[in-house]
Amino acid sequence: MAFDINTKILTVTDGQSLSAAATLAADVIRHGGLAVFPTETVYGLGADGTNAEAAQKIYAAKGRPSDNPLIIHIYDPKDAEPYSVTCSLYYALAEAFMPGPLTVIMPKKDTVPYSTTGGLDTVAVRCPSHPVAREIIKQAGVPVAAPSANLSGKPSPTAARHCIDDLAGRVDVIIDGGECDIGLESTIVKIDVDDGGEDYLTLLRPGAVTCDALRCVCPRVDIARAVSEQLAQDEKPLSPGMKYKHYAPRAPLVLLDGDGESILAFLQKRQSECRCAILCYDEEIPHLENKRLLPVGPRDDMKTQAHLLFSNLRLADSTDAEIIYAHLPPHTGLGLALYNRMIRAAAHTVLRLEK
Numbered sequence: 001m002a003f004d005i006n007t008k009i010l011t012v013t014d015g016q017s018l019s020a021a022a023t024l025a026a027d028v029i030r031h032g033g034l035a036v037f038p039t040e041t042v043y044g045l046g047a048d049g050t051n052a053e054a055a056q057k058i059y060a061a062k063g064r065p066s067d068n069p070l071i072i073h074i075y076d077p078k079d080a081e082p083y084s085v086t087c088s089l090y091y092a093l094a095e096a097f098m099p100g101p102l103t104v105i106m107p108k109k110d111t112v113p114y115s116t117t118g119g120l121d122t123v124a125v126r127c128p129s130h131p132v133a134r135e136i137i138k139q140a141g142v143p144v145a146a147p148s149a150n151l152s153g154k155p156s157p158t159a160a161r162h163c164i165d166d167l168a169g170r171v172d173v174i175i176d177g178g179e180c181d182i183g184l185e186s187t188i189v190k191i192d193v194d195d196g197g198e199d200y201l202t203l204l205r206p207g208a209v210t211c212d213a214l215r216c217v218c219p220r221v222d223i224a225r226a227v228s229e230q231l232a233q234d235e236k237p238l239s240p241g242m243k244y245k246h247y248a249p250r251a252p253l254v255l256l257d258g259d260g261e262s263i264l265a266f267l268q269k270r271q272s273e274c275r276c277a278i279l280c281y282d283e284e285i286p287h288l289e290n291k292r293l294l295p296v297g298p299r300d301d302m303k304t305q306a307h308l309l310f311s312n313l314r315l316a317d318s319t320d321a322e323i324i325y326a327h328l329p330p331h332t333g334l335g336l337a338l339y340n341r342m343i344r345a346a347a348h349t350v351l352r353l354e355k
């Protein structure tokens, strides 16, 4: 397929430009086209989720396998009604976390074509909080199917520049709304029913809505094995997205585990031995040579580390590094979301360093 669309790029700077950009993007979506827009997590590549042909265009533009389902984005939690079979647990989650970075998987209704759900009988629903995304969805008047706006195999885009690099010529419009606040994709949970008829959750992808926060609403939250472990070759994941090769940088990424002193000594030695890029804590900068350093924020600031991860991985790819080092994040709180993305980017390569 030829990708020679004359992509319009609009920047949102104030209320007026927001309204004009949203009108154009909504118009493109209503007419079966593709619009890239910012959300609070990452940029999304949106189309009309009720239009099978428009959903097909998303897969073509991203180069994504068409059995990997899309999330539909709605304006208000109750807008899920025409498209999914909701329940009281859905509304309890909506009350606690919507609009915001949570996606809920429920049985789909016939209004959603199988090309949107990758052939599944369930549909993923999310109500984003970003003002640009909200205005586009509101004006479009349809649920907006949107995966992350990157080429398949690249890191999710957290700034318009990343979307332009990946998708210019492949989409009708790109709305530049600045950097995404969170920088990691939404938390995904599936609602299931246990043997006693009680609803419970399975976490399929960790994000800014943490397990502890989910457990305040629903006491049983199971964690899908693929979230933190490597599945066997023949094991079927609960979310199709987990089976595809995830983004890995050009140079191998190695995650370092151990005490701060041992890690710093190792990094200093490696800087003198090879061309390494280092995703380092701000506190480490004065102790390292200023060569291919990609600061991730303060050691204890998970929010900043999440915000910068994907752009740092893109930057690492633009250096001449032969190897990339980063710290192994903790498995707790927002750390689990970082861990989930980084362990896959590193193909589960962890180096343990001890005194």
Ligand code: TXA
Binding pocket: 039, 041, 042, 043, 044, 045, 068, 069, 070, 071, 103, 105, 117, 120, 122, 123, 124, 126, 146, 147, 148, 149, 184, 185, 186, 187, 188, 204, 238, 239, 240, 241, 242
């Ligand atoms: O933050 C986000 O969720 C962003 C923004 C744009 O909203 N979107 C996003 O979409 O990350 P995407 O397509 O890149 O990731 C969605 C993941 C995929 O791994 C897909 O397999 C899974 O959600 N998914 C979607 N529908 C599903 C379903 N019905 N059952 C299981 N997994 C599903």
Ligand code: MG
Binding pocket: 147, 148, 156
């Ligand atoms: Mg994605």
